[in-house]
Every structure is written in C-alpha cells, then in structure tokens.
Amino acid sequence: MKKDAPVTKETVERLCVLADLPLPPARRDKLVAPLSGLIAAANELNRKMAEGARRGVLPVTRFPEREEG
Amino acid sequence: MAQADLLNLTIAQAAPRLERRELSPVELTEAVLQRIGAVNATLNAYITVCAPQAREVAQATERMIRAGYYLGPLHGIPIALKDNIYTRGIRTTAGAKILADFVPDEDATVAARLKRAGAIVVGKTNMHEFAWGGTTDNPHYGTCRNPWNPERFPAGSSGGSGAAVAARACLGALGTDTGGSIRLPSSVNGIVGIRPTIGRVSNHNVVPLAWTMDTVSPMTRTVEDCVTMFEVIAGYDPLDPQSAEVPLADCRAGLGRGVRGLRIGLIRDYSLTHLQKAVGDAVRGALKTLEGLGAGVEEVPMPSIHGNISAQLTIESCEPSAYHQEWLRTRPGDYGEDVRALLEMGEMYLATHYIQAQRYRSLLRREFLEGFRQVDVFVTPTLPFTATPCGATEVVIENNQTEDMLSAIMQFTGVPSLAGLPALSLPVGFDPDGLPVGMQVIGRPFDEATLFRLGHAYQAATNWHTKSPRL
Numbered sequence: 001m002k003k004d005a006p007v008t009k010e011t012v013e014r015l016c017v018l019a020d021l022p023l024p025p026a027r028r029d030k031l032v033a034p035l036s037g038l039i040a041a042a043n044e045l046n047r048k049m050a051e052g053a054r055r056g057v058l059p060v061t062r063f064p065e066r067e068e069g
Numbered sequence: 070m071a072q073a074d075l076l077n078l079t080i081a082q083a084a085p086r087l088e089r090r091e092l093s094p095v096e097l098t099e100a101v102l103q104r105i106g107a108v109n110a111t112l113n114a115y116i117t118v119c120a121p122q123a124r125e126v127a128q129a130t131e132r133m134i135r136a137g138y139y140l141g142p143l144h145g146i147p148i149a150l151k152d153n154i155y156t157r158g159i160r161t162t163a164g165a166k167i168l169a170d171f172v173p174d175e176d177a178t179v180a181a182r183l184k185r186a187g188a189i190v191v192g193k194t195n196m197h198e199f200a201w202g203g204t205t206d207n208p209h210y211g212t213c214r215n216p217w218n219p220e221r222f223p224a225g226s227s228g229g230s231g232a233a234v235a236a237r238a239c240l241g242a243l244g245t246d247t248g249g250s251i252r253l254p255s256s257v258n259g260i261v262g263i264r265p266t267i268g269r270v271s272n273h274n275v276v277p278l279a280w281t282m283d284t285v286s287p288m289t290r291t292v293e294d295c296v297t298m299f300e301v302i303a304g305y306d307p308l309d310p311q312s313a314e315v316p317l318a319d320c321r322a323g324l325g326r327g328v329r330g331l332r333i334g335l336i337r338d339y340s341l342t343h344l345q346k347a348v349g350d351a352v353r354g355a356l357k358t359l360e361g362l363g364a365g366v367e368e369v370p371m372p373s374i375h376g377n378i379s380a381q382l383t384i385e386s387c388e389p390s391a392y393h394q395e396w397l398r399t400r401p402g403d404y405g406e407d408v409r410a411l412l413e414m415g416e417m418y419l420a421t422h423y424i425q426a427q428r429y430r431s432l433l434r435r436e437f438l439e440g441f442r443q444v445d446v447f448v449t450p451t452l453p454f455t456a457t458p459c460g461a462t463e464v465v466i467e468n469n470q471t472e473d474m475l476s477a478i479m480q481f482t483g484v485p486s487l488a489g490l491p492a493l494s495l496p497v498g499f500d501p502d503g504l505p506v507g508m509q510v511i512g513r514p515f516d517e518a519t520l521f522r523l524g525h526a527y528q529a530a531t532n533w534h535t536k537s538p539r540l
Contacts, residue, residue, distance in 0.1 A: 012417065019416040021398065027413070035414050037473075038386065041379035042422040048376055049425040049432075059427035060281060060434070060489070 007036040075100040076237035077537065080294040083240060084142040090134060094145030098127035098189055101147040105192065105238045108540055111219050113211040114232040116152045118192040119159055123147065126189045133187075142297050144187030149233050149242040152193040153200055154285065155274035156180050163276040164196040164226075166209045166403045167396055177274035178309065179243060179285050179302045186301045191239055194229030198408045200245055200278040201389055202226060203253055203478040204459075208405035212459050215257060216538040217504055221456035224253035224478070226278075230288050231258035236540055241289040241298050247278045248381050249451075249482025252494035255288055256451035256507025259496045259536065261295045261524065262288040264482075266515045267489045268313030270299075271306035279388035280311075281427070282486045291534055292495065292524035296320045299517065318518040324525040329363030331523060334444030336371045343480065344453045345466055351498030351506035352450050355527065362526055369440045369447070373432050374484065378476050380433075381483035383418060383426040390415025434488040441513050446523060449481040451494040451507035485511045493520040496533040505533075 012028045012035065015021075023031075049057070075097055078086075086092035102120050109115050130145045150156060153163040155173035157180075162168045176184065184190070195213040197205050205213035205228025213228040215221040216236035223232040227244030231254025234242050244251040246264040255262030265286045272283050287298035300320060306312040333356065335341060341349055356366050390397070393412050401409060440447065453466050454477070463471040464478075485492035490511050497508040512520045528534050 015417040021413065021416050023413065031410060031414055031417070034410065035417055038382055038414060039418070039422075042383050042418060042426070045376050045379045045383070045429060046421060046425045049428050054428070054432065057428045057431050057435075059424050060430040061427070 007032055007039055072100045072103065076104055078240070079291050080142065080146050080240050080289065080297050081291065083146060087134060087145040088139050094130040094134070094189065095124070095127045097145065098123050098147050098191065101191055101239055104236070108216070108236050108238055111214060111540070112216060112232045112236060113195055113213045114229040114236065114238055115149070115192040116162055116164070116195050116210045116229070117160060119190055122159070123189050123191045130187060130189065140187035143183065143301055146188050146240050147191045148183060148188045148298070149192050149194050149230060149239040150180055150190055151196050151227050151230050151242070151244050153196060153245055153276040154180055154243060156190065156193065159193065161193065161276070162210070163200065164198045164207050164210060167400055168276070169209070173274065175274060178271035178306045179275070182302050183243070183298070194227070194233055194242060196229055197226035198405050199276065199389065199393070200226040200247060200250055201385070201408045201411055203249065203475065205229060205254070206460060214459060215456050216540045217259065218456065218502070220458055221504065222257070222459050222461070224257045224452070224456070226250040227288065228254045231255055231260060231262070234258065234260045234288050234290060235538060237537065241287055241294055243285060243298075243302070244288050245275060245278070246284050246286060246486070247282045248385055248479055248486045251286055251288055252451050252482045252492060252507070252509060253478060255494040257456040257505060259505030259533070260288055260290055261292050261493070261495050261534065262286065263295055263299065263493045263517060263520065264485060264491060265299070265303065265517055266313070266491045268311050269315070269491070269515060269517065270303050271309040271312050273306055273308040277392055279385050281388065282384065292521055292528050293324065296324065296521050313515070315515045320518045320521045323518045323522045326522055327362060328359055328523055328526045331364040331446070331519075332444040333359060333364050333366045334369040334440055334447040335366060336374055336447060336449065337368045339371065339374045340447070340449045343466060344450055345455065345500070347455065347500035348450045348453060348506050352448070352508050355497035355508050356448065358530055359523070359527060362530060367444065369443055371436045371440060373429070373436055376429055377433065377483050377487055378479050380426040380429040380487055381479050382476070383422050386411060386415035387418050387423045430487045433484070437488045437490060445519055447511040449484075449509045449511070451481060451509040452478065453480050455500045455502070455504040455506060481509055490514060491517045491520060493524050495524045495527065498533055
C-alpha cells in the first residue's frame with residue numbers, strides 16, 4: 001500500500017459505518033487494494049488542486065452554454 | 070440486390086434507393102433481421118431483438134413511401150438503440166438484472182426523434198451493466214464480442230452498438246458516452262462514433278451513469294451517416310434540464326469543405342505517448358494524410374493534462390454510487406461483481422475528492438479553451454491499445470508492463486468528457502493482427518461540425534471505413 005493511501009481493512013470498515021453501508025467482512029477485504037489505488041490517485045489530485053495558485057478555480061456544476069456556443 | 074450487398078449499404082447509399090422505391094424497407098429490414106439471427110449467437114450484440122415490431126413498421130413505411138410520404142434520409146433505415154435508452158413498450162434493461170423487467174411507458178427523446186424521422190428500431194443492444202465499465206463483459210446477458218475477432222472484446226460500455234454496426238447487423242446505432250463509452254467501442258470495432266458537447270443531445274429518459282458527464286449519440290460506419298443521425302437527435306429538449314439552447318450548425322453543408330487551413334493540435338507529451346506501436350503508427354499515418362490534404366499540425370502545451378484519469382475515476386465513482394444507493398442496499402446480489410465493487414468504492418471517497426475532481430475539470434477546460442486560440446481541433450488516439458481478449462482485466466501497452474484495464478482505457482477519452490467537449494472517433498488503420506485502430510478528434514464546445522468536416526475529408530481520402538469483418 002502506498003503511504004499516502006492509508007486504506008486498511010479497518011479503514012474500509014469505518015467508511016462502511018459512515019456510509020451506512022453494511023458489508024460482510026469478506027467483501028470489505030476485497031475492496032482494500034483497489035480502493036487504496038483509487039484514493040492514492042485522488043489524494044494526489046487533491047494536493048495539486050489545493051495549491052495556492054489554483055484557489056480561484058471553481059468546480060464544474062453545469063457547463064456554460066450561450067456564451068460559448 | 071443480394072443480401073450481402075444490402076447489408077453493406079451505408080445510410081447515405083440506402084436512403085436515395087428507398088426514396089426512389091428501388092429498395093423496399095421491408096426487404097432491407099428483413100435482411101438486417103436475418104443478419105442479426107446469423108451473428109448474434111456469436112457476438113451477443115443484442116439483448117432484445119424487436120423483430121415483430123420492426124417488420125410491422127417496415128410494412129407501414131413501405132406504404133407511406135409508395136404513397137409519396139417520404140420523411141427524409143432515415144425513413145426506412147434499420148437502426149439499433151443501446152439498452153439504457155427508453156423505448157416505449159420494449160424492455161429497457163441497461164444491461165442490468167435489476168431492470169430485467171423494466172418496460173418504459175414512454176420513449177427517450179432521442180428514440181422519439183429517430184422514430185419521427187422514420188427510422189426502424191430493430192433491437193436493443195448489449196452494454197456494460199449500467200454503463201459502468203468498458204468491456205461489455207455482461208454477467209446477465211452474456212459477453213459481447215468483437216466481430217473482427219470474437220475472442221476479443223468490443224470495448225464498452227456501448228459494445229453491443231459497436232459490434233452490431235461493424236457486423237452489418239444494423240445500419241447505425243445510438244450509444245451513450247460518459248467517459249468514452251461511444252468512442253471506445255467505435256475505435257475497437259472500426260467504426261465512427263461521436264461524443265457530443267454536453268447539452269447538445271437530450272439525455273431525457275436515458276438511464277444515467279454520471280449526471281455531469283453523460284451524453285447520447287450515433288455510431289455508424291461513415292462520418293456522413295453519423296451526421297444524418299446526429300442532425301435528427303441533436304437540439305434543445307425542454308424535458309432535459311441540462312439541454313442547451315445553442316443553434317446547431319448545418320453539419321452536412323460543411324462536409325465538402327475539406328481541411329485545407331485547418332489547424333490540428335497535438336498535446337505535448339500526451340497525444341502520442343504511452344501507446345502500442347501499431348496505434349501510434351496508424352495515428353501518425355492519419356496525421357500525414359490530413360497534412361497532405363492541407364491541414365497543419367502543431368504541438369500545444371497543456372500543463373494540467375495529467376491528472377485526468379484520477380478525476381474521471383473519482384467522478385465516475387461518486388455519481389453512479391449516489392444514483393444506485395438504494396439498490397446497492399436492497400439488491401446488492403443482483404449486480405455483477407465488478408460493478409458492485411465499483412459502486413461500493415464510490416461510497417468511500419471523501420467529499421473533497423469529488424469537489425477537487427470537479428475543480429480539475431474547470432482547469433482542464435480553461436486550458437483547452439486557451440489551446441483553441443492556437444488550433445481548431447486536438448488529436449489523440451482513441452485508445453492506446455487495440456482490442457484485448459474477452460475477460461481481460463489488465464492490458465500491456467508498452468515495456469511488457471501490465472496495467473489495470475479501467476484506468477488504461479480512460480487514457481484519452483476521459484479528457485473531452487471532463488472538459489465537456491465534443492469528440493469524434495474514426496477508424497485510421499489496423500494492427501498486425503487485423504484489429505482496428507481509432508483516432509480521436511476533440512473540438513470546441515458545440516463545434517461538432519468541424520469534427521465531422523475533418524472526419525469526412527479523411528474518409529474521402531482513405532478506405533479503412535469500407536473494410537468489413539469476416540464473420
């Protein structure tokens with residue numbers, strides 16, 4: 001597991017509680033490795049987008065229309 | 070006309086024959102239904118074949134045309150719809166067991182528009198379950214296969230539409246595209262497919278995957294046919310809250326303009342990197358052809374291009390998990406294993422992951438809009454590899470290194486999805502195993518016309534699109 005993706009069996013168990021998603025232990029265990037990869041990549045993007053130079057960037061909520069059409 | 074000749078007709082070739090009554094819509098529809106009967110056991114391209122309805126409509130169409138009521142270039146043309154597009158009175162499964170018995174009581178806007186134009190729906194095509202995946206390895210309705218080699222995958226999620234069009238089991242089809250689901254199967258099946266600008270084509274009554282990236286559009290053998298279907302389905306729809314009131318250019322009028330003076334951009338350190346050799350060779354060859362036709366090619370920097378796969382995975386994980394939240398708790402065993410796991414993981418991202426991914430989209434879009442000051446379109450391969458064996462979950466792209474299929478498949482198609490831009494995939498060659506290679510052309514917002522113009526000029530100068538699989 002990458003050190004910046006601290007996803008363990010216990011993490012998945014806690015996330016399931018938070019999400020109110022009751023999964024049996026065997027299912028939770030299956031998710032640890034793929035979720036580690038996904039969260040590591042998402043954390044990397046988080047760091048990039050959190051940089052000061054990008055503070056003014058707004059999230060996409062709906063694509064603009066007329067002004068670009 | 071012999072059945073093989075009938076099936077090889079493009080929409081543009083069949084339409085004038087139908088109008089002049091040299092070709093019967095009954096004969097054409099029957100030929101397509103027979104073709105489906107001959108190939109579907111191998112390909113699994115269709116989940117539902119609407120033979121009785123199609124025959125009835127074809128007979129009515131014949132009477133209409135005989136009476137002088139010709140509706141236009143789709144009148145009497147047999148087409149297919151991906152099975153997440155609502156069809157009134159015909160079950161719409163979205164490739165899912167959960168919707169196995171869902172029979173909508175109204176059409177999707179795109180289905181209604183095609184019917185109004187006289188198209189004949191012959192069936193509903195196989196897809197990756199709920200469109201959440203790129204292989205069309207469907208655990209409920211069977212593995213869909215590639216007509217160029219049935220041991221290979223047809224990509225997805227619109228794999229059934231791609232396989233059916235390539236196998237001549239319809240003259241055109243609709244797919245849906247969130248992160249590449251029209252362009253990926255278009256590429257590996259050797260056909261044309263366009264992802265429209267978000268808002269250009271109505272999503273009303275289409276089972277969603279990720280609301281902020283979903284689109285619907287045609288898949289055909291030629292760019293000209295793609296235009297014919299696109300012009301019928303595109304345009305504002307008050308029933309779709311995301312529909313855009315932006316006028317549609319006359320795409321057909323632009324087809325003959327050629328590419329002289331058109332500026333093609335390659336994204337530095339991205340467009341032609343991390344590819345299988347055959348894919349790179351085919352795309353470079355296509356660029357040479359376009360240069361020979363008068364287009365210019367130049368490199369454009371795009372500092373934020375890397376990060377796109379993570380952003381796409383984050384958004385495509387979180388949004389479907391919100392849509393599926395109730396079913397995931399009440400019917401988890403009714404999902405296939407891969408989709409169930411993705412939906413479970415989609416509930417485990419943090420809100421900040423999702424929001425940063427949506428902010429990344431703004432950044433990427435801004436860089437593309439800046440790039441469009443320098444060039445008219447951007448080009449990449451559609452996929453960095455050709456069709457992999459059915460069932461594969463990993464792929465080798467270069468240096469004998471295996472990579473996760475889901476991430477690898479998103480390398481190029483995720484970018485226009487995130488940036489909300491239109492993108493066309495068209496066939497540009499084959500690898501040494503005879504598997505098709507596709508090239509992706511990305512355009513300005515709502516400028517699908519330029520993509521069609523480039524694609525048509527390329528097809529006028531090459532013959533990749535005329536090849537057919539031996540099936």
